[in-house]
Structures are given as C-alpha cells and as structure tokens.
Amino acid sequence: xxxxxxxxxxxxxxxxxxxxxxxxxxxxxxxxxxxxxxxxxxxxxxxxxxxxxxxxxxxxxxxxxxxxxxxxxxxxxxxxxxxxxxxxxxxxxxxxxxxxxxxxxxxxxxxxxxxxxxxxxxxxxxxxxxxxxxxxxxxxxxxxxxxxxxxxxxxxxxxxxxxxxxxxxxxxxxxxxxxxxxxxxxxxxxxxxxxxxxxxxxxxxxxxxxxxxxxxxxxxxxxxxxxxxxxxxxxxxxxxxxxxxxxxxxxxxxxxxxxxxxxxxxxxxxxxxxxxxxxxxxxxxxxxxxxxxxxxxxxxxxxxxxxxxxxxxxxxxxxxxxxxxxxxxxxxxxxxxxxxxxxxxxxxxxxxxxxxxxxxxxxxxxxxxxxxxxxxxxxxxxxxxxxxxxxxxxxxxxxxxxxxxxxxxxxxxxxxxxxxxxxxxxxxxxxxxxxxxxxxxxxxxxxxxxxxxxxxxxxxxxxxxxxxxxxxxxxxxxxxxxxxxxxxxxxxxxxxxxxxxxxxxxxxxxxxxxxxxxxxxxxxxxxxxxxxxxxxxxxxxxxxxxxxxxxxxxxxxxxxxxxxxxxxxxxxxxxxxxxxxxxxxxxxxxxxxxxxxxxxxxxxxxxxxxxxxxxxxxxxxxxxxxxxxxxxxxxxxxxxxxxxxxxxxxxxxxxxxxxxxxxxxxxxxxxx
Amino acid sequence: xxxxxxxxxxxxxxxxxxxxxxxxxxxxxxxxxxxxxxxxxxxxxxxxxxxxxxxxxxxxxxxxxxxxxxxxxxxxxxxxxxxxxxxxxxxxxxxxxxxxxxxxxxxxxxxxxxxxxxxxxxxxxxxxxxxxxxxxxxxxxxxxxxxxxxxxxxxxxxxxxxxxxxxxxxxxxxxxxxxxxxxxxxxxxxxxxxxxxxxxxxxxxxxxxxxxxxxxxxxxxxxxxxxxxx
Numbered sequence: 001x002x003x004x005x006x007x008x009x010x011x012x013x014x015x016x017x018x019x020x021x022x023x024x025x026x027x028x029x030x031x032x033x034x035x036x037x038x039x040x041x042x043x044x045x046x047x048x049x050x051x052x053x054x055x056x057x058x059x060x061x062x063x064x065x066x067x068x069x070x071x072x073x074x075x076x077x078x079x080x081x082x083x084x085x086x087x088x089x090x091x092x093x094x095x096x097x098x099x100x101x102x103x104x105x106x107x108x109x110x111x112x113x114x115x116x117x118x119x120x121x122x123x124x125x126x127x128x129x130x131x132x133x134x135x136x137x138x139x140x141x142x143x144x145x146x147x148x149x150x151x152x153x154x155x156x157x158x159x160x161x162x163x164x165x166x167x168x169x170x171x172x173x174x175x176x177x178x179x180x181x182x183x184x185x186x187x188x189x190x191x192x193x194x195x196x197x198x199x200x201x202x203x204x205x206x207x208x209x210x211x212x213x214x215x216x217x218x219x220x221x222x223x224x225x226x227x228x229x230x231x232x233x234x235x236x237x238x239x240x241x242x243x244x245x246x247x248x249x250x251x252x253x254x255x256x257x258x259x260x261x262x263x264x265x266x267x268x269x270x271x272x273x274x275x276x277x278x279x280x281x282x283x284x285x286x287x288x289x290x291x292x293x294x295x296x297x298x299x300x301x302x303x304x305x306x307x308x309x310x311x312x313x314x315x316x317x318x319x320x321x322x323x324x325x326x327x328x329x330x331x332x333x334x335x336x337x338x339x340x341x342x343x344x345x346x347x348x349x350x351x352x353x354x355x356x357x358x359x360x361x362x363x364x365x366x367x368x369x370x371x372x373x374x375x376x377x378x379x380x381x382x383x384x385x386x387x388x389x390x391x392x393x394x395x396x397x398x399x400x401x402x403x404x405x406x407x408x409x410x411x412x413x414x415x416x417x418x419x420x421x422x423x424x425x426x427x428x429x430x431x432x433x434x435x436x437x438x439x440x441x442x443x444x445x446x447x448x449x450x451x452x453x454x455x456x457x458x459x460x461x462x463x464x465x466x467x468x469x470x471x472x473x474x475x476x477x478x479x480x481x482x483x484x485x486x487x488x489x490x491x492x493x494x495x496x497x498x499x500x501x502x503x504x505x506x507x508x509x510x511x512x513x514x515x516x517x518x519x520x521x522x523x524x525x526x527x528x529x530x531x532x533x534x535x536x537x538x539x540x541x542x543x544x545x546x547x548x549x550x551x552x553x554x555x556x557x558x559x560x561x562x563x564x565x566x567x568x569x570x571x572x573x574x575x576x577x578x579x580x581x582x583x584x585x586x587x588x589x590x591x592x593x594x595x596x597x598x599x600x601x602x603x604x605x606x607x608x609x610x611x612x613x614x615x616x617x618x619x620x621x622x623x624x625x626x627x628x629x630x631x632x633x634x635x636x637x638x639x640x641x642x643x644x645x646x647x648x649x650x651x652x653x654x655x656x657x658x659x660x661x662x663x664x665x666x667x668x669x670x671x672x
Numbered sequence: 673x674x675x676x677x678x679x680x681x682x683x684x685x686x687x688x689x690x691x692x693x694x695x696x697x698x699x700x701x702x703x704x705x706x707x708x709x710x711x712x713x714x715x716x717x718x719x720x721x722x723x724x725x726x727x728x729x730x731x732x733x734x735x736x737x738x739x740x741x742x743x744x745x746x747x748x749x750x751x752x753x754x755x756x757x758x759x760x761x762x763x764x765x766x767x768x769x770x771x772x773x774x775x776x777x778x779x780x781x782x783x784x785x786x787x788x789x790x791x792x793x794x795x796x797x798x799x800x801x802x803x804x805x806x807x808x809x810x811x812x813x814x815x816x817x818x819x820x821x822x823x824x825x826x827x828x829x830x831x832x833x834x835x836x837x838x839x840x841x842x843x844x845x846x847x848x849x850x851x852x853x854x855x856x857x858x859x860x861x862x863x864x865x866x867x868x869x870x871x872x873x874x875x876x877x878x879x880x881x882x883x884x885x886x887x888x889x890x891x892x893x894x895x896x897x898x899x900x901x902x
C-alpha cells in the first residue's frame with residue numbers, strides 16, 4: 001500500500017472526538033496532524049480522475065484533509081504504476097505528500113485501521129468495483145471488506161456507473177488515425193496540385209479540415225493537430241519542399257497564422273463541446289426532476305408518493321428509503337419501512353427524531369448521530385406535519401457524495417411539497433365532508449323534529465287518555481292501543497333509517513364485501529318481508545345465468561328490503577310485486593316492479609333525495625329515507641339505482657338496482 | 673307444565689327489564705332480573721334459569737364475555753338481545769355459545785316464539801329427535817335419509833351433514849363458523865364461500881322456489897336458520 005498524505009485542502013480545526021471510534025485515539029499519532037481527515041482508497045482499477053475529484057468534493061464540503069491511499073495488487077510490480085497514480089492524484093489534488101507502506105493484504109483492513117487511527121481519518125472514499133467489465137475478484141472482496149468492517153470509519157462508495165469517462169482517453173487511437181490521415185491527405189493533395197492552385201487555397205483547406213476534424217476528436221489530439229498542420233504545410237507547400245528551410249522568411253507568417261487560427265478554433269470547439277455536454281447533463285437532471293414532479297402531482301395518497309419516491313431514488317441512487325411523517329401532536333407514522341429496524345438501531349431512531357423535530361439533516365455523513373445507518377433528510381413542509389426522508393446506502397455502510405446529496409435534497413423538497421398538497425387536499429375533503437354532514441344534520445334536524453313530534457304527540461295523547469280515563473269503552477281502548485303501537489313502530493323505523501343513512505353517508509364506512517349469489521340475496525330479503533307480503537302477490541324471476549355480485553350482504557339486504565317494502569307500501573292490497581334479476585352486459589340488474597298506480601312523473605327525478613315523500617290519496621307513513629338509503633347502498637357497491645314507470649303498457653313503478661357483475665370461476669364442489 | 677319456567681333477564685335498562693317481565697306474565701314463567709354482568713353470572717349459578725335473555729351492551733362486563741363464561745359450565749339456552757348495527761357483536765356472541773339473537777326492537781310475539789324454540793329443546797324430549805320434519809320434507813337422522821314428497825333426495829355427504837347440523841339446531845340460528853367447523857373441521861373456519869355454494873345446492877334440492885326459501889333461510893351476515901315450524 002502506498003499512502004500519500006496529507007493533502008491540505010480546506011481546514012477545519014474541529015476538536016470533537018472521533019465520531020466512529022469508541023476507543024481513545026493514539027494521542028501521539030493524532031498529534032502529528034492538525035485536523036481529522038478523509039482518505040480516498042485507490043486501486044489499479046480505479047478511475048482516479050472521478051474518484052479523487054469526488055473525494056476532494058467530500059473533503060471540501062466537510063472541511064477535512066484529504067489523504068490518498070493506494071492499494072497494491074498481485075498483478076505485477078507497482079513501481080511503474082505508482083508514479084502514474086501519484087501524478088494523477090497530484091494533478092487533481094495538489095500538495096499531497098506521500099508515504100510508502102508495504103502491506104500484507106491479509107491484514108489490509110487492520111492496516112487501513114491503523115492508518116485511520118494514526119491520522120484521525122473519519123471517512124473513507126472508495127469506488128464500487130465495476131461489475132460490467134473485468135474486475136479482479138479480490139478487489140470486490142476488498143471493497144466489501146472495507147465497507148462491512150465494523151472498526152473502520154464509514155465509507156462513501158462512489159458507484160462505478162457515476163464515473164465520468166475522461167475525454168480523450170476513449171478512441172485515442174482512432175482520433176490520431178483520423179488526424180494524421182486528414183493531414184496526410186491534404187498534404188499529398190497539396191504537393192500534387194501546388195503548381196495549379198494558389199497557396200492561399202491550400203492554407204484555407206488546412207484550416208477547414210482542422211476545424212472539421214477537431215470537432216470530432218479529443219482536445220489533446222486536436223491541439224497536436226494544430227502543431228502538426230503547419231509542419232505539414234511547410235513540407236508540402238513552402239519551398240524548398242520536403243525540408244525545414246525557408247526560401248522566403250515571410251513564409252513563417254503563414255505558418256504562425258495557421259497555428260494561431262487552428263488553436264483558436266480548437267479552443268472554441270472545446271468550449272462548445274464542454275458546454276453541450278454540461279447542458280446535456282443539466283437537461284437529464286432537469287427532466288428527471290420534471291418527471292418526478294409530474295408523477296408526484298398525480299398521486300393522491302402518502303403511500304403512492306412513497307412508492308414513487310422509492311422508484312425515482314432507486315433510479316438515481318441505488319438505495320433503500322424510508323419515509324416518516326409526524327402530524328402535530330401525534331405519533332410518528334411510518335409510510336415506508338426502510339431496511340433498518342428503528343427499534344434495534346437507537347442511533348437511527350434518534351437521528352430520525354431529531355430530523356423530524358428540528359428539521360435538520362442527521363445520520364451518516366452528518367455531524368448529528370453519524371453512527372446511524374441511514375441519512376435522514378427533512379422534508380421541507382410548512383403544513384401541520386413534519387416529514388423525514390431516510391436513505392440507506394444499500395447493503396453497505398457508507399455516505400453519499402455531494403452530487404447525490406443535492407439530488408436527494410431536491411427529491412426531499414418535492415416529496416415534502418407533495419405531502420403538503422395531500423395535507424391540504426385532505427383538509428379540504430374533510431372540510432367538504434363537514435359541510436355535507438352539517439347540511440345533512442340540518443335537514444335531518446328539520447325533518448326529524450317534525451317526524452318525531454307527530455308520532456310522539458299522538459302516543460302521549462293516547463297514553464294519557466288510557467291512563468286517565470278508566471271508563472273508556474272497550475272498542476275505543478283497542479283502537480287507542482293500536483294507534484300507540486303503530487306510531488311507536490313508525491318512530492322505530494325512523495330512528496333505524498336515520499341510523500342507517502348516517503352510517504352510509506359517513507366517510508368511514510367499511511364494507512364487508514363478499515361474493516354472493518343473487519338468488520340468495522333476494523331470498524333473504526323476501527323471507528324477511530314475508531309477513532308484510534301477506535296481502536300481495538310475489539313473483540320471482542331470476543335469470544338462470546345470473547352472475548354473482550360482490551356486496552356487503554347485511555347492508556345490501558337493507559336496500560332490497562326497502563325496495564320491496566316501498567312496493568308494498570305504495571300499492572293497494574292484491575297487487576303483484578315482481579322481483580327480477582337479469583344480466584345487462586357487465587351489470588347485474590335487480591328490479592322491483594309493481595302493478596300499482598306508478599310514480600308521479602314530476603317527482604321521479606327527486607325520488608332518491610332524502611325526505612322526499614309522495615302522498616297519493618291513501619295515507620302512507622314513511623320516513624322519506626328508504627330510497628335515499630337504497631341509492632347510498634347501490635353507490636357504495638359501485639352500482640346505481642333508477643326509478644321509472646313501467647314501459648310495457650301496464651301501470652306501475654319499476655326500481656332497478658345495477659351492480660357490477662363478478663365473473664368468478666365457479667367453485668368446484670361435488671353436486672351428485 | 674307444573675314447574676314454572678325460570679327466565680333470567682339481563683339488561684341495564686330498567687324499562688326493558690320491566691317490559692320483558694310483563695311479557696312473561698302468568699304462572700308458567702318466573703322472571704329473575706339482573707342489571708349487570710356480574711349479577712347475571714351470579715344468578716345464572718344460584719338460580720339455575722331455564723332461559724337467559726342477555727343484552728350485549730352491559731355496563732360492567734361485555735355481554736359476549738358473559739355468554740362465554742356461562743357456557744363454560746352450563747348449557748342453558750341464551751338469547752342475546754342486540755341493537756341494530758352491531759352485527760359483529762351478535763355473531764361473536766353466537767360463536768361464543770349463545771343460542772339465538774333478537775334485534776331490538778322486537779315484538780312480544782317474536783320473543784315468545786324464540787323462547788319456545790329454546791324450551792322445546794331443553795325441557796321437551798331431551799334426546800335428539802330421530803326424525804325432523806319441515807314442510808313436505810323429512811329428515812331421518814337414524815337412516816341418514818332425506819325425503820321430499822316421500823321421495824328420497826340425493827344429497828352429497830356435505831349437503832347431508834349441513835342439513836343434519838341445522839336440524840340439530842332446528843329453528844335456531846347457526847353461524848357460518850359453527851357450520852364450517854362442524855362439517856369441514858376447525859381449519860376451514862373462513863371458507864364461507866364453499867359453505868355458500870353447498871347451501872345453494874342444498875337449497876335447490878329442498879326448496880320449491882330457492883329464491884323464495886321457506887325452510888333454509890339466510891340470516892344476512894350471521895348464518896342460516898332451518899325453519900321447521902310455519
């Protein structure tokens with residue numbers, strides 16, 4: 001192992017104790033350096049450019065010294081490599097002093113540990129081995145070992161995918177070939193035609209060719225081209241040809257002009273290329289953010305947002321996430337569980353709690369609870385809740401490089417905004433529901449006070465009469481009893497219906513849906529209504545191939561009972577009530593049809609509204625809630641209800657409940 | 673009947689107790705009252721009632737718990753009284769050992785009918801009747817045969833078991849859970865859908881008009897009831 005140390009970059013003389021080490025530092029060793037540091041670990045496979053730059057960023061952001069550790073491998077002597085590595089590192093991070101320590105690889109972790117203690121290294125920066133290209137197995141193991149080690153400081157692992165390919169390293173050979181080829185071709189062409197075509201044309205040809213070529217090749221190659229071109233021009237066009245001698249010293253001017261123009265073109269091309277690349281990167285990030293923003297806008301639950309955020313964060317950073325929300329005065333709600341159990345990691349719980357309560361970032365890589373496994377970012381929300389986005393750096397221990405931190409921060413803000421929007425929407429919905437409830441309550445109150453008073457008045461009156469007048473004739477007495485009983489039943493019905501409609505219209509009703517046979521549903525309602533059906537004829541007409549329906553049997557039963565009850569109530573004795581069930585495309589339609597007087601046309605539209613009642617000659621006492629209940633029930637089950645007069649030439653009313661058909665595979669049972 | 677039937681009425685509402693007591697006026701009944709669960713448990717032990725009418729909303733102990741505790745040592749019939757909209761309590765009480773339920777408000781007629789069904793089972797012929805008749809159907813438990821209009825019905829073993837089980841509790845409600853664990857065994861408590869399919873098939877064999885059942889009635893959200901008396 002070769003160690004370059006210490007690179008004095010940005011100083012922060014924090015005297016806090018090492019956050020990752022519980023044991024005391026070797027004071028004499030620690031005394032040799034002025035501040036805690038960060039070490040970047042470089043191997044033969046490393047992309048030094050991106051790795052060291054990233055490490056430099058991390059060190060600058062945290063105000064630490066940067067140390068470079070070069071790890072030796074078995075593939076040959078290091079001597080030649082070492083110089084290259086050092087040069088590279090120096091080029092990027094200046095003033096790195098070097099140490100050279102030979103290491104036994106079996107004790108690699110221990111050696112790094114000793115070094116970390118000696119120089120008070122608080123963080124390691126390393127690169128995840130590239131799995132897509134050839135990579136030495138020992139290297140993967142070595143990175144894993146460092147990451148998983150309990151004694152070493154936490155690690156920032158830079159994903160190989162994030163590595164920027166250094167311009168100019170790619171296709172170097174082909175760049176040179178193109179350049180030389182073009183210059184050679186022009187020179188030969190010039191040499192052949194120099195007597196026919198003026199020199200100025202040749203000069204322009206060179207400039208034009210270099211301009212075109214430089215846009216396609218790396219900077220170094222094209223700069224080299226700028227120097228080669230004047231030489232080639234001299235050899236091909238300036239007499240005496242094929243030598244470096246000048247007949248006319250003024251010809252120098254041509255050559256210098258060519259060099260200058262070509263260099264300027266190179267610089268400009270380079271700037272344009274860099275700018276373009278930069279723009280493309282910006283564009284990609286912007287579109288990623290735009291996509292997330294757009295997607296977030298379409299989500300309406302915390303859970304959906306959490307899934308979305310998870311997917312997007314995974315796209316950018318291969319990390320597990322957790323999301324926590326705390327509403328004012330309430331416990332912390334976990335919307336997404338991360339892979340870290342809060343109960344078994346007190347450090348994480350503390351980091352999360354402080355992130356929620358103080359709105360600061362905490363956890364790994366920060367100053368607050370850095371021993372936590374995850375990084376806890378506050379979701380910026382001005383609403384009545386606090387949120388926290390936790391990001392866990394994969395299966396390893398490590399922190400996030402700055403560019404990822406910036407993305408995470410932005411994601412955090414976006415998620416916070418989405419949560420805030422949902423908070424407002426929920427509040428709005430609740431307010432709307434409250435208004436509806438209040439309206440309902442007012443209507444109920446008005447109607448109820450009337451509907452309750454009427455039967456109560458007669459009950460009290462008749463009861464008084466019975467109690468006070470012992471000489472009441474027997475037949476009057478019976479009539480009084482009957483009236484009291486009837487009025488009491490009316491009250492009971494009213495109260496029951498009120499309870500039902502309140503329950504059905506409340507936002508918190510949970511349906512206990514099961515797949516039911518239509519025949520059984522009708523049978524249940526019909527047998528329940530049998531006593532009332534005494535004076536009516538009942539016809540049941542259920543299609544053979546009727547599909548099943550998914551309903552809450554108890555609640556749906558009430559709708560059917562109400563419809564049958566209505567038919568009984570609004571038709572004279574002796575009438576026929578038909579209960580019909582048939583399939584209508586994807587619907588199951590259950591109809592209750594009577595042959596009574598039918599519905600008054602002007603009232604059909606409002607028939608399902610609460611407290612609508614028809615008076616049709618004969619005295620009908622209802623609560624005005626029965627059909628409102630039917631409608632609420634049908635809609636709760638994803639269906640609807642319709643009322644009309646019979647269209648088949650007969651008089652009478654028809655009520656149709658439509659429910660979505662359930663296409664279930666029949667359960668296989670023996671039927672012999 | 674020479675000995676009066678003892679009925680324990682458990683309800684915290686004095687008005688309801690009074691109403692129930694007056695419903696059982698006459699010499700054949702003797703009504704004992706309890707206003708809470710503790711008293712009910714004590715009286716159930718000391719007075720040995722023949723039927724218990726148990727309200728589920730008690731001030732001290734949950735009615736379901738009372739039913740459960742009584743069931744631990746006594747087979748006395750328990751009819752639970754429930755308010756509308758508390759179906760879950762009802763099913764829980766039935767599964768805990770209660771024999772039937774009445775939803776408030778109920779008529780005296782309904783109450784008397786339910787109590788009579790309970791008494792028929794306990795005070796009447798204690799041994800299970802070998803033949804149960806309903807309408808034009810006859811279930812011969814000894815021969816394991818079911819007749820309709822004097823013709824033998826072809827039932828599957830499961831259908832027969834279901835019918836026999838309901839006949840054992842004739843005119844009383846049987847919950848899904850009771851049927852499932854009796855016919856299929858304890859592991860099948862939640863396969864209500866299977867039960868429904870078999871019940872449908874059984875109903876098609878027994879009933880003249882399955883959509884207008886006379887004998888095998890569905891108690892929505894609770895279970896089934898085999899009606900043997902018109």
